[in-house]
Structures are given as structure tokens and as C-alpha cells.
Amino acid sequence: MVLTLLAIMIAALLALAVVATFAPRIVVSLGSAGIAGLVILAALAAMAGIDPTATLALPLGPAGAAMRLALDPLGAAFLLLVFLAATPCALFADTGQAASLAGQPASPAGQAASLAGQPASPARLPASLAALALTLLAADAFTLILGLLLLALATGSSLRLATFGVVCLIAAFALAAPTTIAWPDCDFAAMRAAPPDGWRAGVVLVLVLLGAGSQAGHATRATLPAVAGTTIGSYLLIRILLDLFGPAQPLWWAVPLLVVGAIAAVAGSLRAALETTLQSVLSLGGLHQLGLATIGIGVALLARAVDLPDVALLAIEATWLLLVAHVLCRTLLLLCAGAVETGAGTRRLDRLGGLAHGMPIIAICTLAGLFGVAVLPPGLGFAGFWLLFQALLGAARVGGFGLQLVIAIVAVLAALSTGLSVMAAVRLFGVAFLGRPRTPRTAVAEDAPFALRAVLIGLAAATGLLGVVPALALLPAAPALAYLANSGSDTLALALTLRPGAEAPGYAPAAIAGLLAVAGCAVFWLLYRGGSQSNRREPAWSGGFAAPPAWLPFGEPATQYGPASFAEPLQRVLRILPLPLIKRLGGGGPTPDQAPLSSPNPRPDANHHPLRRAIRAAVRANAATSIAATSIAATLIVIVLAAAAWLVAP
Amino acid sequence: MNLLLGFVAQLLHIALMLTATPALVSVVRWVEARLAGRTGPPVLQPWRDLHRLLRKETVVAEGASDLSTAAPLLSATAIGIAAFLVPSFALGMTFAPFADLLVIAGLMALSRGSIALAAMDAGTALGGMNASRATFLACLAEPAILSVVFVLSLLVGSSNLDLVAAMQQEGVTDWRTAVALAFAATLLVAFVDCGWRPTLLEFSGRSQALIEATEALRLLLWFNLLGATFVPFGMAPAGAAPTAWLVGLASWLIRTLLFAVALAVAQAFVNRVRLMRAAHVLGVAILLGLLAIAYLFADMGTA
Numbered sequence: 001m002v003l004t005l006l007a008i009m010i011a012a013l014l015a016l017a018v019v020a021t022f023a024p025r026i027v028v029s030l031g032s033a034g035i036a037g038l039v040i041l042a043a044l045a046a047m048a049g050i051d052p053t054a055t056l057a058l059p060l061g062p063a064g065a066a067m068r069l070a071l072d073p074l075g076a077a078f079l080l081l082v083f084l085a086a087t088p089c090a091l092f093a094d095t096g097q098a099a100s101l102a103g104q105p106a107s108p109a110g111q112a113a114s115l116a117g118q119p120a121s122p123a124r125l126p127a128s129l130a131a132l133a134l135t136l137l138a139a140d141a142f143t144l145i146l147g148l149l150l151l152a153l154a155t156g157s158s159l160r161l162a163t164f165g166v167v168c169l170i171a172a173f174a175l176a177a178p179t180t181i182a183w184p185d186c187d188f189a190a191m192r193a194a195p196p197d198g199w200r201a202g203v204v205l206v207l208v209l210l211g212a213g214s215q216a217g218h219a220t221r222a223t224l225p226a227v228a229g230t231t232i233g234s235y236l237l238i239r240i241l242l243d244l245f246g247p248a249q250p251l252w253w254a255v256p257l258l259v260v261g262a263i264a265a266v267a268g269s270l271r272a273a274l275e276t277t278l279q280s281v282l283s284l285g286g287l288h289q290l291g292l293a294t295i296g297i298g299v300a301l302l303a304r305a306v307d308l309p310d311v312a313l314l315a316i317e318a319t320w321l322l323l324v325a326h327v328l329c330r331t332l333l334l335l336c337a338g339a340v341e342t343g344a345g346t347r348r349l350d351r352l353g354g355l356a357h358g359m360p361i362i363a364i365c366t367l368a369g370l371f372g373v374a375v376l377p378p379g380l381g382f383a384g385f386w387l388l389f390q391a392l393l394g395a396a397r398v399g400g401f402g403l404q405l406v407i408a409i410v411a412v413l414a415a416l417s418t419g420l421s422v423m424a425a426v427r428l429f430g431v432a433f434l435g436r437p438r439t440p441r442t443a444v445a446e447d448a449p450f451a452l453r454a455v456l457i458g459l460a461a462a463t464g465l466l467g468v469v470p471a472l473a474l475l476p477a478a479p480a481l482a483y484l485a486n487s488g489s490d491t492l493a494l495a496l497t498l499r500p501g502a503e504a505p506g507y508a509p510a511a512i513a514g515l516l517a518v519a520g521c522a523v524f525w526l527l528y529r530g531g532s533q534s535n536r537r538e539p540a541w542s543g544g545f546a547a548p549p550a551w552l553p554f555g556e557p558a559t560q561y562g563p564a565s566f567a568e569p570l571q572r573v574l575r576i577l578p579l580p581l582i583k584r585l586g587g588g589g590p591t592p593d594q595a596p597l598s599s600p601n602p603r604p605d606a607n608h609h610p611l612r613r614a615i616r617a618a619v620r621a622n623a624a625t626s627i628a629a630t631s632i633a634a635t636l637i638v639i640v641l642a643a644a645a646w647l648v649a650p
Numbered sequence: 651m652n653l654l655l656g657f658v659a660q661l662l663h664i665a666l667m668l669t670a671t672p673a674l675v676s677v678v679r680w681v682e683a684r685l686a687g688r689t690g691p692p693v694l695q696p697w698r699d700l701h702r703l704l705r706k707e708t709v710v711a712e713g714a715s716d717l718s719t720a721a722p723l724l725s726a727t728a729i730g731i732a733a734f735l736v737p738s739f740a741l742g743m744t745f746a747p748f749a750d751l752l753v754i755a756g757l758m759a760l761s762r763g764s765i766a767l768a769a770m771d772a773g774t775a776l777g778g779m780n781a782s783r784a785t786f787l788a789c790l791a792e793p794a795i796l797s798v799v800f801v802l803s804l805l806v807g808s809s810n811l812d813l814v815a816a817m818q819q820e821g822v823t824d825w826r827t828a829v830a831l832a833f834a835a836t837l838l839v840a841f842v843d844c845g846w847r848p849t850l851l852e853f854s855g856r857s858q859a860l861i862e863a864t865e866a867l868r869l870l871l872w873f874n875l876l877g878a879t880f881v882p883f884g885m886a887p888a889g890a891a892p893t894a895w896l897v898g899l900a901s902w903l904i905r906t907l908l909f910a911v912a913l914a915v916a917q918a919f920v921n922r923v924r925l926m927r928a929a930h931v932l933g934v935a936i937l938l939g940l941l942a943i944a945y946l947f948a949d950m951g952t953a
Contacts, residue, residue: 354713356715357713375759376756376759377756377757385752389800393804396800396804405944408944408947412939415796418792419759419789419790419791419792422759422763422788426770427785430770430771430781434770435713435771497747500808504807504810505748505750505808505813506750507752507753508748512731512748515731515748516727519727519730519734520723523726523730523860527704527860528856536707537710538709538710538711538712539711540712540714540777541774541852542774555773561770561775561778565782566778568782569782573929634933641941641944642944642948
């Protein structure tokens with residue numbers, strides 16, 4: 001019944017996509033949002049009385065096979081999560097494009113940006129919603145592949161990467177399908193009964209990783225693909241590796257996932273700390289969460305292989321919490337970024353500044369979103385990271401020395417990525433919302449319209465609440481998570497404390513938040529009970545600079561720390577890496593859009609003397625090489641000592 | 651009975667933290683001054699400073715938002731809660747079930763992050779530089795801290811600080827190498843974190859008082875953390891009679907004084923921690939942490 005309704009909704013979305021070119025934008029937007037809301041209701045209804053065996057065969061599909069849709073607990077949980085984010089995205093699909101649509105880009109940079117961004121076709125929104133629903137409801141390989149292809153076409157983000165991913169997945173399914181069934185009729189139920197083994201398993205694992213990893217290509221500046229499209233990658237990993245390939249896999253399957261997850265987490269937060277536009281910081285920062293979630297999937301695989309359902313449950317719960325944090329906070333943040341682009345006329349960090357005065361609500365909502373994503377207590381991201389760390393601790397007790405060392409290094413890399421994510425968050429908020437405006441246009445930024453503000457405040461409150469009570473976020477997915485972890489108990493109590501074991505002390509976010517609130521109020525009352533004594537305003541002492549003249553109302557913008565100078569210590573450390581890798585990570589000097597439009601007067605001065613230049617270069621290189629030499633030497637010592645420890649151990 | 655004892659111990663601990671913080675500052679300053687051949691400020695100077703700042707008018711920088719008021723408050727609160735969670739003289743306090751090592755590390759990061767935001771609020775060059783460097787060092791400190799937490803949690807089977815302290819009190823004989831390496835890593839991180847003081851020029855009056863109190867409390871927090879995780883000797887076990895608290899208090903006093911003198915001596919030799927040297931030290935701390943984990947695994951393999 002629910003499935004039939006969902007199939008009708010997918011058809012309705014597709015029909016909306018067809019008529020979108022003729023219909024007014026507002027109708028398409030509201031219609032998509034309405035249908036997305038209905039999908040949420042359907043997912044909730046399915047959760048209330050779910051029947052996992054129910055499948056719906058559509059009278060469509062290749063010869064000899066029908067497309068099958070099914071709604072099991074896992075699919076329902078992801079459907080709920082993705083469409084919770086998709087509804088506000090659909091409502092405010094045009095936010096951030098208004099500046100370019102109104103034909104009054106404020107700056108040459110803004111103009112260039114809006115010209116570079118493709119004008120979004122109105123058909124994209126309903127089509128991508130339909131694709132998302134189709135992918136999550138698919139009960140056979142053909143439907144899944146169709147959904148992914150439709151998603152790639154509808155979002156239009158990096159089509160080449162998406163095609164590559166789909167080809168990989170087709171190959172994976174073709175190899176993994178039991179020999180008894182023909183390829184087009186690759187039913188999920190049949191695949192669960194006969195998981196791949198032997199050499200096929202290894203090849204399939206690599207193909208699935210490539211296929212799911214290519215979904216990260218959705219991390220572009222558009223909100224819906226950056227949030228929902230990237231989440232589909234994690235869904236594919238969970239669905240195929242943990243569900244379709246049976247209840248247990250070989251132990252070594254965990255290693256590639258752990259390594260890929262750790263690299264993605266560090267690279268994502270590093271990119272977020274180096275990128276130069278709001279949207280790219282936010283969408284690439286999402287890789288941090290997704291990488292951590294991938295580590296969680298890896299730990300779950302490991303724990304299932306050695307039959308530790310408790311650890312597997314911890315890991316898969318961590319994955320789910322990290323995905324919830326990613327979806328909700330990323331939606332909030334990217335919508336805020338869109339509002340900033342509309343209100344301040346640019347998305348370049350080096351042109352923003354001081355937005356906390358003009359857009360206070362957006363500033364608070366951004367802060368709430370960043371707090372949820374950065375791994376700080378009592379935020380939502382911290383709850384997920386805490387569970388992940390406990391799962392890693394549990395997994396570190398199994399396997400040999402090599403596997404344990406991999407787990408330890410993954411834990412340390414995950415920690416590094418959390419530190420970097422805090423740095424990225426401080427940089428983004430500090431540069432864009434605090435300090436003085438860097439351009440006159442930014443100084444007159446206006447807050448977002450009321451409807452958007454209301455939705456953003458709602459989202460911010462939801463992320464705050466889920467951070468304090470993470471069990472609320474785990475509740476809708478509890479049966480699915482218990483099934484994935486091979487754990488018998490699917491009754492998750494609405495506990496206020498996350499615990500690694502039944503008796504062990506755990507992480508009590510509600511208590512920490514309560515203590516913070518009580519202590520904060522007490523200090524506030526003690527210090528400010530007499531009212532704030534005349535907060536006199538004076539120009540800040542800025543390293544000896546004089547107060548700005550009347551014709552320079554915000555002072556010289558260049559005396560402020562900007563996005564590039566904030567990341568400068570990181571760039572210095574990055575110099576120990578090989579140059580192509582630095583370029584890849586977005587470091588190493590100004591990117592094309594940062595370069596000045598006209599080069600300064602190339603007057604030959606003292607610095608251009610060849611000898612002097614050579615000396616300067618040598619001095620500059622010396623700092624980098626000394627860091628490199630120390631690090632390499634220290635690493636070598638550690639490796640030698642670790643090898644010694646290993647040899648001593650029989 | 652245990653509940654009541656725990657509650658009383660918690661209250662005493664909170665009172666002890668609040669009163670001991672300025673005293674600790676004056677001890678560190680006095681030792682530093684003596685090492686430099688100066689008389690040093692009077693013992694009561696930190697209290698006088700706080701009192702003076704609290705009475706002064708608050709001047710806010712032009713262009714600063716309300717964050718300039720809120721962030722020092724949040725930072726002080728986060729460090730304060732972390733300090734209340736870390737035991738000083740007795741285990742089994744009321745907040746003990748919440749005293750997770752990861753949470754304490756997270757609260758310290760929260761404090762650093764909010765102060766970094768406050769520093770950027772006025773839009774001055776120095777503030778931005780402070781924020782950038784503080785967050786940069788924090789992101790190098792994080793892996794080092796978490797690798798130490800990893801070692802201790804693997805040994806104890808939980809990342810709860812009270813359980814870690816209780817295990818260290820019983821004494822571990824099999825894993826001395828790993829614990830010693832972890833201790834060295836923590837000392838390095840603590841040294842960098844205590845030596846790295848932000849110079850915030852845009853704050854005055856009560857905000858400035860809050861920031862200075864936060865820095866002082868961070869010092870005491872590090873000493874307590876080092877003591878509870880690695881040398882919790884003499885600390886009264888959970889549920890012990892209040893007479894055991896006296897022993898705990900005496901041992902805490904000795905420990906804290908030793909740490910304070912050690913810090914002052916170290917700072918007298920190093921003078922000032924420069925950014926890239928601090929980054930080097932933290933890198934070494936990360937590697938020591940990894941080495942500690944490797945030794946732990948090797949030893950666990952034999953055990």
C-alpha cells in the first residue's frame with residue numbers, strides 16, 4: 001500500500017519534471033516540496049507498521065524482468081533522512097541564484113561566478129527527487145542503476161565521474177550476481193541468499209568502493225546534490241556491503257574501507273580549511289563526515305567478521321549519527337550560504353566580512369550548523385565521533401598486529417580531521433561573519449526573507465536537539481541498525497547516555513549541555529547582574545594603524561586576516577608534501593580566482609636581483625625542508641621502533 | 651551514603667578549583683621571577699588583578715558583535731566544566747560518570763575555538779593571527795591527545811577518567827613502556843598548550859577578567875589531568891571516608907606544586923614557544939602517541 005503510494009509519488013515527480021519547463025517556478029518548487037513532504041509521511045507510516053518482505057513489481061523494465069521496489073527498515077530510514085533535507089532544499093531551490101537572476105551581480109567576481117555556474121533548469125529539482133526516491137526504494141540491481149543514472153543526469157554534477165561510478169557498479173553486480181540468475185533480473189533477495197566468494201569478492205569490493213566513492217562528485221555548490229547525492233554514496237556502501245553480501249564478510253574487507261575513510265576525512269576537512277568560497281568550503285567539508293562514516297562502515301564489517309555484534313552496533317550507530325549530522329547540518333549550512341550569496345552578492349570569502357551585523361539570524365544559524373559538524377561537545381557530530389572512537393577501541397582488540405596498527409593510525413587520522421574541521425569552521429565563520437566588511441556591498445547585506453529564516457531556525461533547533469539527545473536520531477533507524485549489526489536486540493531505549501556497554505559509563509550529552517548551561521548562566525549572573533555598565537565603543541588598536549579616515553568607513557580591509565592568511569600555517573606545513581598533491585588539495589598559492597585582475601607595476605626593484613632572489617628562495621625553502629626532514633626522521637624512528645616492538649613480540 | 655559523599659567531594663572539588671586557580675598563577679609567576687633574578691609580584695596579585703578588571707568599565711571595539719561578550723563566557727564555562735569533571739583529591743565524585751576523556755578534550759577544544767572566534771570579532775590583524783595560530787596548534791594537538799586517550803582506554807576498557815585513575819592507582823606492571831610514552835606525549839601537548847597564551851587586545855573589563863581566569867583555569871586543568879591520568883597516587887578511592895580526602899588533598903597539593911615549578915622552569919629555559927617550533931613539538935607528541943599504541947599492541951600480543 002505504502003509502496004504503491006510511493007511509486008505514484010515518483011511518477012508524479014517525474015511528470016512534474018516534464019511539465020517544469022512550462023510551469024511557473026513557484027509551482028514546481030512548491031509541488032516538489034509537497035511531494036517530498038508526502039514521501040516523509042509515507043516513510044514514517046512504513047516505519048510504524050513495516051513489512052520487510054513486501055515488494056512491488058512494476059510493469060516496466062528490461063525483457064524478462066520487472067523493476068522491483070521494496071521498503072525495508074534501512075531504505076525507510078534513509079528515505080526519511082534524505083527527504084527531510086530535500087524538502088527545505090526544494091522550497092528554497094532558488095536561494096543563492098536570486099542575485100544572478102535579478103541581473104544585478106554586485107561585483108565583477110559575483111558576475112563571473114554567476115556566469116560560470118550553469119543556469120539551473122527547473123526540471124532538475126523534481127527529477128533529482130524522483131531519482132533519489134527510486135535509488136533508495138530499488139529492490140533489484142537494474143532499478144538501483146537506473147536511479148543512479150537519473151540522479152547523475154538530473155543534478156548534472158560531474159557527469160563523467162557519475163558514469164564511471166555507474167559502470168563500476170554494473171560490473172560489480174554482474175560479478176556478484178549468483179550464476180543461477182540472469183543479469184537483468186538481479187533481484188536483491190536472490191543476491192542476499194548467495195553472496196560472492198573467492199576472487200570475485202575482492203574485485204567486487206574494489207568496484208563497489210569506486211562506485212560509491214564516485215558519488216562524492218556530487219559535492220558541488222548546489223545544495224540538494226551536495227547533501228543528498230553524497231549521502232547516496234554511503235547508502236550504497238551500507239546496502240551492498242553490509243546487507244546484500246550476507247551477514248559476514250572476510251576480515252580484510254574492512255581495511256580498504258578504513259583507509260579510504262580516513263583519507264577522505266582528512267582530505268575533506270583540509271580542503272574545507274583551504275577553499276576560498278562559502279559553498280566549496282561547506283560542500284567539500286562534507287567529505288569529512290562521509291569519510292568518518294566510511295570508517296564506521298569498515299569497523300562494522302570488521303566486527304561482523306569476528307562476530308562482535310556489540311562493536312558492530314556501535315560502529316553502525318556512529319555511521320548513522322554522522323550521516324544525520326552531515327545531512328541536517330550541511331542542508332542548514334548550504335542554505336545559509338545561499339542566503340549570504342543573495343544578501344551580500346558574493347560567495348567569495350575574501351569579499352565577505354562582518355555579516356553578523358547585517359544578517360544576525362543567518363549568522364546564528366550558520367554557527368549552529370558549524371557547531372553540529374565540527375566535532376565539539378555537545379554537538380551532533382561529537383556524538384557520532386564519540387561512538388566511532390568507542391567502536392575503534394572495541395575493534396582494536398581483534399586481528400593481528402598489522403590490523404591493529406591500521407586501526408590506530410585510522411583513529412589518529414580521524415582525530416586530525418576533527419581538529420582540521422574545527423579550524424575550517426572557525427575560519428569560515430570568522431572571515432565571513434565577523435570582523436569588518438571587506439567590500440562595500442557586503443556592508444549593506446540584508447537578512448534573508450522570513451520564510452527562509454523560519455525554516456533555518458527550525459533546522460538549527462533540530463540539530464541542537466539531536467546533539468543533546470542523540471537517541472532521538474537513532475530511534476527511526478534502530479531496527480535497520482540492529483539488522484545490519486547482526487545484533488539480536490532491536491529495542492533501543494530512549495537513553496540520554498550513549499554507552500559502549502550495558503554497564504559502562506558513557507557520554508551524556510544532556511548532562512554536559514545542562515552543566516554548561518547552568519554554569520554559563522551562573523557566571524553571566526555574577527558578572528552582569530548590575531546590567532552591562534555602559535559598553536563604550538572605541539576603535540580597536542590594530543597594531544599601530546591609525547583610525548580610518550572618513551572616506552574609508554570600514555578601515556583598510558587588507559589589514560584584516562583573510563581566508564588565505566588564516567590558512568597560512570597549514571600551507572606552511574603542507575609544503576612537506578609533493579607539489580602535485582598540494583595542488584590537488586587546493587593549497588600552494590593563490591588559485592586563479594584569487595589572483596589579482598591586473599598585475600602590479602613590474603618595476604625592477606631590489607627583490608628582483610637574481611642573487612637576492614636565490615637567497616630568499618633558499619631561506620624560504622629551508623623552513624619547509626627542516627620541517628620535512630624532522631618529520632621524515634621522526635617517522636623513520638617510529639617505524640623502526642614499532643618494528644622492534646613487533647619483533648620482540650613473539 | 652556514597653552518593654552523599656560523592657556530592658560533598660564534588661562541591662569541595664569545585665570550591666578548591668575556584669580558589670586554587672589564582673594561587674597557582676601566583677606560584678608560577680613567583681618561581682619564574684625568582685629564576686630570572688627578580689623579586690616577583692606579591693602573592694595576592696592575581697586576585698587584585700581580577701578584582702580590578704571586574705570593577706573597570708567594559709570597552710568594546712568598534713565593529714565587534716555580541717560574540718565578543720558571549721564567547722569569553724562560553725570559553726570560561728567550557729574550561730570550568732572540564733575542570734569540575736577532572737578529579738583532584740578524591741575519585742567517585744558526582745560528576746564522575748560524565749568525566750569522559752574525549753569529552754574533556756572536546757570541551758578544551760570548544761574553549762579554544764570560541765576564544766578564536768572572539769579574537770576575530772573586532773577585525774584586527776593581531777586578533778586574526780591569534781585565531782589562526784591557536785586553531786592550527788589545536789588541530790595538531792588533537793591527534794596527540796586522542797592517541798593517548800586510545801592507549802589509556804585500551805588499557806582500562808573505558809575512556810572514563812575515573813576508571814583510568816583507579817587503574818593507574820592499582821598500578822600497571824605489564825605495560826610500562828606504552829604508558830610512559832603516552833605520558834611523554836601528554837607532557838609535550840600540555841607544555842605547548844600552557845605556553846601558548848593568546849594576546850587579546852580587544853577585550854577589557856569583565857571579558858578580560860574572564861579570559862584571564864580561563865587561561866589560569868586551563869593551567870590547573872592540565873595539571874589535574876596529568877595527575878589523574880598518570881600519577882593519581884594518594885587520591886582517595888571512590889567511597890572512601892573523608893579522612894582519606896586529607897591524604898588526597900596533601901598529595902594533590904604536592905603534585906600541583908611540582909607541576910607548577912616544572913612548568914616555570916621549562917618556560918624559563920624555552921622563554922617563548924614559537925609557532926613552528928610548537929608545531930614540531932606537537933608532531934613529536936603525535937609520533938610518541940602512535941609509538942605508545944604500537945608498544946601497547948605488541949605487549950598485548952605477548953600477554
